[in-house]
Amino acid sequence: MAAPRSCALWSYCGRGWSRVMRGCQLPRLRSSWPGGPLGARLLSQEKPTTETHFGFETVSEKEKGGKVYQVFESVAKKYDVMNDMMSLGIHRVWKDLLLWKMHPHPGTQLLDVAGGTGDIAFRFLNYVQAQHQRKQKRQLRAKQNLSWEEIAKKYQNEEDFLGGSHVMVCDINKEMLKVGKQKALAQGHKAGLTWVLGDAEELPFDDDKFDIYTIAFGIRNVTHVDRALQEAHRVLKPGGRFLCLEFSQVNNPLISRLYDLYSFQVIPVLGEVIAGDWKSYQYLVESIRRFPSQEDFKEMIEDAGFHKVTYESLTSGIVAIHSGFKL
Numbered sequence: 001m002a003a004p005r006s007c008a009l010w011s012y013c014g015r016g017w018s019r020v021m022r023g024c025q026l027p028r029l030r031s032s033w034p035g036g037p038l039g040a041r042l043l044s045q046e047k048p049t050t051e052t053h054f055g056f057e058t059v060s061e062k063e064k065g066g067k068v069y070q071v072f073e074s075v076a077k078k079y080d081v082m083n084d085m086m087s088l089g090i091h092r093v094w095k096d097l098l099l100w101k102m103h104p105h106p107g108t109q110l111l112d113v114a115g116g117t118g119d120i121a122f123r124f125l126n127y128v129q130a131q132h133q134r135k136q137k138r139q140l141r142a143k144q145n146l147s148w149e150e151i152a153k154k155y156q157n158e159e160d161f162l163g164g165s166h167v168m169v170c171d172i173n174k175e176m177l178k179v180g181k182q183k184a185l186a187q188g189h190k191a192g193l194t195w196v197l198g199d200a201e202e203l204p205f206d207d208d209k210f211d212i213y214t215i216a217f218g219i220r221n222v223t224h225v226d227r228a229l230q231e232a233h234r235v236l237k238p239g240g241r242f243l244c245l246e247f248s249q250v251n252n253p254l255i256s257r258l259y260d261l262y263s264f265q266v267i268p269v270l271g272e273v274i275a276g277d278w279k280s281y282q283y284l285v286e287s288i289r290r291f292p293s294q295e296d297f298k299e300m301i302e303d304a305g306f307h308k309v310t311y312e313s314l315t316s317g318i319v320a321i322h323s324g325f326k327l
């Protein structure tokens with residue numbers, strides 16, 4: 001059964017995530033809440049500023065969204081080239097693996113949240129198109145008596161190429177979407193693709209609408225991860241699948257040392273040299289360290305109401321793919 005909306009609060013405490021059951025809608029209090037009469041007055045009169053993190057910085061929850069927006073507004077134009085440079089192309093393999101896990105069929109309705117410049121969406125369209133073409137070829141081979149005109153007609157309808165599949169790319173950042181739309185034009189993707197400006201925490205879609213929900217390298221940036229997960233659950237059809245590709249916890253001590261060295265000593269430098277933006281890439285590596293482990297994130301997904309939650313760690317746990325179903 002789905003957890004009631006905003007009932008479970010996850011707060012980051014020191015090294016790990018601890019779950020605090022909330023008596024519904026109580027704000028998260030600062031640890032150094034002022035005591036005494038002033039404190040009592042504040043408690044009765046003022047809404048406390050709820051704090052969260054932005055990388056290693058402590059910021060108010062209100063501030064975080066704006067800061068994340070600035071990061072992606074600033075990196076949007078260099079985003080794709082940075083990813084190839086920083087990861088030596090490995091991020092492409094991780095994204096391909098997400099698609100293989102999803103294994104969408106023609107007709108699948110996908111919602112890709114925090115979809116940015118469209119990497120997941122384009123892979124989805126290529127995948128379902130290839131699937132659909134294979135299916136059509138099989139059907140055509142079975143119906144040997146079709147005329148050439150009939151065969152040509154079957155291939156003319158662009159929508160038909162996808163067998164009714166559709167991907168909705170939803171992202172909060174206009175600049176990221178702008179780059180994504182330009183890429184779509186350049187790669188010839190027109191059919192089966194819609195771009196929507198929207199917040200993962202308050203999705204602009206009806207309940208029970210999508211077969212699959214994906215979020216790749218996005219959930220780490222969201223202020224209330226629990227709300228984003230609840231929204232994912234809400235918009236999926238019963239039987240629908242949640243898939244998340246995100247940085248995770250490295251499980252090999254030697255690789256972990258190299259990884260730290262590379263993350264903190266190299267990535268911000270690359271950010272500065274290639275994108276002229278040290279701070280955004282410092283935020284990237286810090287936000288990775290703030291994100292819960294594979295097991296803790298699995299629990300959060302279960303708390304949002306998903307079933308059969310599993311994960312697969314890739315590249316020694318540098319990233320993981322989490323999967324869950326809405327039953």
Ligand SMILES: COc1cc(O)cc(C/C=C(\C)CC/C=C(\C)CC/C=C(\C)CC/C=C(\C)CC/C=C(\C)CC/C=C(\C)CC/C=C(\C)CC/C=C(\C)CC/C=C(\C)CCC=C(C)C)c1O
Pocket residue numbers: 071072075079080082083084086087088090091217255258259261262263266267280281283284285288315316318
């Ligand atoms: C602002 O927010 C963001 C901005 C973005 O552009 C992207 C994101 C979201 C992220 C993605 C969409 C994914 C793509 C981006 C990344 C993978 C960048 C993040 C990178 C890390 C957290 C570090 C780990 C990266 C990898 C494992 C990818 C592979 C990279 C290498 C193997 C590096 C090799 C580099 C060299 C040999 C160049 C020379 C380097 C040095 C001299 C420094 C010292 C090098 C080492 C100590 C070796 C590095 C070793 C490792 C990183 C461990 C290797 C692990 C295995 C082989 C398993 C976004 O939110």
Ligand SMILES: C[S@@+](CC[C@H](N)C(=O)[O-])C[C@H]1O[C@@H](n2cnc3c(N)ncnc32)[C@H](O)[C@@H]1O
Pocket residue numbers: 068072113114115116117118119120170171172173176198199200201215216217218221222223
């Ligand atoms: C690292 S990018 C990932 C883009 C793409 N999914 C990929 O794999 O390349 C993170 C994206 O999350 C988006 N984002 C951050 N907070 C968001 C939110 N609350 N709702 C929707 N998108 C958000 C950013 O605008 C950015 O485009």
